[in-house]
Amino acid sequence: MNVLEVRGATKTYDVGKTLVGAGRTLHALRGIDLAVRKGETLGLVGESGCGKSTLARLILGIEGPTSGNVTLAGKPVGGYGRLERAKLVQPVFQDPYSSLNPRMRIARIVAAPIEVRGIGTASSRRERVRAVMNAVGLPEHFTEVYPSQLSGGQRQRVAIARALVGEPEILVCDEPTSALDVSVQSQILNLLARLKRELGLTLILISHNLAVVHHLADRVAVMYLGRIVEHGPTEAIFGAPRHPYTAALLASVLSPRPGARLPEMRVGAEFPSPLAPPPGCAFHPRCPCAGEGCATIDPDETRDGPRGYRCHYPLAHA
Amino acid sequence: MASIASATAAPVLALSPGRVALGRTLRHGGFWVGGGILLVILVAAILAPLLTAHDPTWQDLGKRLVPPVWDARGSWEHPLGTDQLGRDYLARLIYGGRISLLIGFATVLISGAIGTALGIAAGYWGGRVDLLINFVLTIRLTLPVVLVALVVVALAGNSLTILMLVIGLLLWDRFAIVTRSATQQIASREFIVAAQAIGSSTGRILFKEILPNITGPLIVVASVELAHAILLEAALSFLGLGVQPPLFTWGLMIAEAKNQLFFRPWLIAVPGAALVALIFAINLVGDAVRDVTAPEGRA
Ligand SMILES: Nc1ncnc2c1ncn2[C@@H]1O[C@H](COP(=O)(O)OP(=O)(O)OP(=O)(O)O)[C@@H](O)[C@H]1O
Ligand SMILES: [Mg+2]
Numbered sequence: 025m026n027v028l029e030v031r032g033a034t035k036t037y038d039v040g041k042t043l044v045g046a047g048r049t050l051h052a053l054r055g056i057d058l059a060v061r062k063g064e065t066l067g068l069v070g071e072s073g074c075g076k077s078t079l080a081r082l083i084l085g086i087e088g089p090t091s092g093n094v095t096l097a098g099k100p101v102g103g104y105g106r107l108e109r110a111k112l113v114q115p116v117f118q119d120p121y122s123s124l125n126p127r128m129r130i131a132r133i134v135a136a137p138i139e140v141r142g143i144g145t146a147s148s149r150r151e152r153v154r155a156v157m158n159a160v161g162l163p164e165h166f167t168e169v170y171p172s173q174l175s176g177g178q179r180q181r182v183a184i185a186r187a188l189v190g191e192p193e194i195l196v197c198d199e200p201t202s203a204l205d206v207s208v209q210s211q212i213l214n215l216l217a218r219l220k221r222e223l224g225l226t227l228i229l230i231s232h233n234l235a236v237v238h239h240l241a242d243r244v245a246v247m248y249l250g251r252i253v254e255h256g257p258t259e260a261i262f263g264a265p266r267h268p269y270t271a272a273l274l275a276s277v278l279s280p281r282p283g284a285r286l287p288e289m290r291v292g293a294e295f296p297s298p299l300a301p302p303p304g305c306a307f308h309p310r311c312p313c314a315g316e317g318c319a320t321i322d323p324d325e326t327r328d329g330p331r332g333y334r335c336h337y338p339l340a341h342a
Numbered sequence: 343m344a345s346i347a348s349a350t351a352a353p354v355l356a357l358s359p360g361r362v363a364l365g366r367t368l369r370h371g372g373f374w375v376g377g378g379i380l381l382v383i384l385v386a387a388i389l390a391p392l393l394t395a396h397d398p399t400w401q402d403l404g405k406r407l408v409p410p411v412w413d414a415r416g417s418w419e420h421p422l423g424t425d426q427l428g429r430d431y432l433a434r435l436i437y438g439g440r441i442s443l444l445i446g447f448a449t450v451l452i453s454g455a456i457g458t459a460l461g462i463a464a465g466y467w468g469g470r471v472d473l474l475i476n477f478v479l480t481i482r483l484t485l486p487v488v489l490v491a492l493v494v495v496a497l498a499g500n501s502l503t504i505l506m507l508v509i510g511l512l513l514w515d516r517f518a519i520v521t522r523s524a525t526q527q528i529a530s531r532e533f534i535v536a537a538q539a540i541g542s543s544t545g546r547i548l549f550k551e552i553l554p555n556i557t558g559p560l561i562v563v564a565s566v567e568l569a570h571a572i573l574l575e576a577a578l579s580f581l582g583l584g585v586q587p588p589l590f591t592w593g594l595m596i597a598e599a600k601n602q603l604f605f606r607p608w609l610i611a612v613p614g615a616a617l618v619a620l621i622f623a624i625n626l627v628g629d630a631v632r633d634v635t636a637p638e639g640r641a
Contacts, residue, residue, distance in 0.1 A: 084539045110541030123532035126359055127554040137540040168356045186536070 027193055027226050028083065028113075030058035032092035034250075035078050039299070051298050052078040054250035054306075055092070057325075062193070065220060065227040067237025067258065069273065070247030071295055076230045079247075080198045083228065085109045097193070107141050114187035118199035120179030124171040130157075130182055131167035137190040156185045160215060177208035184215065194226045201236060213240060234273050238262060243330075246270045249296060249306040256331025264341040266333040268313045305336065313337045363558065366634045376626025383620055387440040396420075396430035398437040399588050403428050410608050422612055425598065434595060435612060442591040442620070445506055446572040450564055452510025453571070457517020458560065462548055464518070465525025472522075479518055487512050488577060495583040502585055505578070509571050520563045524556040558635025565628025569621045576617060592617045 033056045040047035052075045060066050068076055081087045082094050085101040094101045096112050104112070114137070117123040124133055134153045138144065144152065154164055160181045171179055180200060187195055197216065201209040217240055220227050229237050237244060238258065245255040246269060254267035265271040296302050302309055308318040315337050323334045367373050386393060402424070409416045410423040410431070422431035464475040494508045528534065529552065537551045576593025578584035580600075585591050590598075592613040599609035 081535070084535075086535060086538050106538075106541040106543075110539060113539075115536060115539045117532040117536065119532055123536055125533045125537075125551055125555070129356065129358075136537070136542070140541050140543075140546065170356060170358055172359065173357060183536070186540070190540070 028060040029095040033089040067241030067244040075250040113194040114192040116197040254333040266338040370630040373630035376623040379623035394433040396433035398433035401427045449510040449571040453514040457514030461518040461521030465522040562632045569624045
């Protein structure tokens with residue numbers, strides 16, 4: 025069963041709007057289709073600005089799609105009350121220095137989700153907070169301290185504890201490790217892997233770095249300028265990318281500087297502006313394989329068993 | 343709490359950001375000077391009946407314009423002398439400070455509530471709400487405060503309530519500007535998105551997540567506006583449109599003494615010095631809080 029389904033979701037923002045003027049339209053998401061099964065881990069990768077966080081906000085129900093729909097457990101996200109929705113899906117953010125209220129003690133931060141939902145008594149909530157903090161590997165005495173007294177990795181554990189305390193089905197982790205020291209990154213990833221296994225969580229793992237999702241994800245979706253350009257089982261995507269963009273991302277992971285920028289494939293071809301997406305295939309200005317039709321015809325998705333890609337000239341693999 | 347001290351855990355001192363800021367404030371020299379003066383004035387206002395045996399409105403026409411004690415003709419019976427109606431000037435200074443402070447604090451409560459509500463709303467919702475509130479703010483900023491206050495008081499009469507309302511309804515602009523930008527900074531932080539994602543009500547987000555994070559700038563503006571309101575009331579009273587007898591404030595005392603400026607300067611100097619000391623003290627305290635809470639403003 026699919027706990028999460030996204031169908032044709034678009035999201036546009038009006039930028040530069042005034043009381044009278046209309047401003048311009050920014051296309052953050054341009055038709056996203058996605059289905060995630062219960063207990064599955066989906067890796068969502070793509071360059072900065074491709075719309076990963078926007079998609080995360082739609083899934084969390086913090087914003088609604090401009091068109092299309094996002095369905096959680098068979099019901100549109102917008103159809104849930106804020107508390108019902110919070111029970112289904114919870115976020116973990118990139119920057120643990122910004123995701124914890126500096127004025128609250130850890131115990132209050134972690135207890136907030138169940139407090140807001142009015143679950144249990146104050147003392148049963150304290151008990152629950154202790155149990156969750158234990159599960160994410162935080163010592164008990166941290167309950168009474170403030171975020172400023174914790175390290176980045178510890179803070180991220182607090183953020184994970186807060187996300188888990190209300191026992192959600194889906195965890196949306198938006199770049200959960202990219203603000204952390206390299207040494208701490210793998211600890212957090214291992215923690216997520218363990219929690220996912222033990223709690224049967226459905227995990228949406230967002231990253232601009234393919235290496236991060238490689239170990240954890242069952243399936244990977246590659247985003248480019250508000251679109252999913254390729255998706256499929258992790259091994260298939262990593263072993264035999266069909267979309268030239270996926271191949272370029274993989275190459276950047278394998279380059280001497282992992283996580284470095286996408287190698288420049290054509291001089292001057294920068295990441296295009298979501299204010300004016302290129303016509304045809306949005307990737308064509310940078311694509312080494314672009315040919316006839318790429319600049320005019322937007323490729324539909326080609327299905328190939330469990331995977332799919334949007335490309336007129338997919339890479340062939342022997 | 344005993345429950346947190348588990349056997350293996352090293353005791354961790356919980357340093358609340360609020361307490362850290364308070365600690366730093368208490369080590370700030372300006373805070374002690376300003377706070378000291380302010381405390382003296384506040385205590386004097388509160389304990390007024392204990393500090394002077396005189397009734398500040400009791401007129402003793404046989405003892406008009408007695409000079410203060412430092413003058414050869416003065417006496418300890420009236421340490422600061424008497425005014426043109428023979429009222430004890432020390433008693434008037436102490437009781438007058440009461441009303442000045444009352445007006446100051448009451449108007450800051452009003453303007454602070456209005457400005458903070460508007461500023462937080464504009465900063466949190468942004469978009470059209472922000473545009474609308476900015477529009478209201480712009481209109482408010484085009485109004486000359488003293489002139490509007492004069493007109494309203496002239497039309498509506500000058501009871502203490504009206505005076506507090508008028509000043510309170512006029513001086514919210516800085517509160518709105520400062521809380522708006524402070525809220526914008528906070529609202530873009532991920533803990534606000536997290537609060538939304540856990541299903542927090544808007545009220546909870548505004549009051550429990552945002553408000554505690556903008557108390558520093560709020561205290562600073564409050565101090566500026568407190569001084570502002572007290573001075574504005576003094577100006578209005580001086581122009582005859584402030585509080586009316588039998589009520590009196592330092593501003594009214596100065597106004598009543600203006601004819602004596604050259605012959606009995608202490609009648610103006612005493613309430614004037616008190617006013618200056620009060621404003622100075624408020625500003626010192628505000629500066630100290632700003633130094634502590636807004637590091638970018640630190641010299
Ligand atoms: N509230 C908003 N208003 C206007 N534009 C927005 C808003 N949120 C996102 N955008 C724009 O939408 C596009 C996608 O942004 P998003 O944050 O989803 O990208 P991302 O893939 O998460 O990038 P990153 O890796 O840097 O986090 C960007 O061009 C961004 O500027
Ligand atoms: Mg992002």
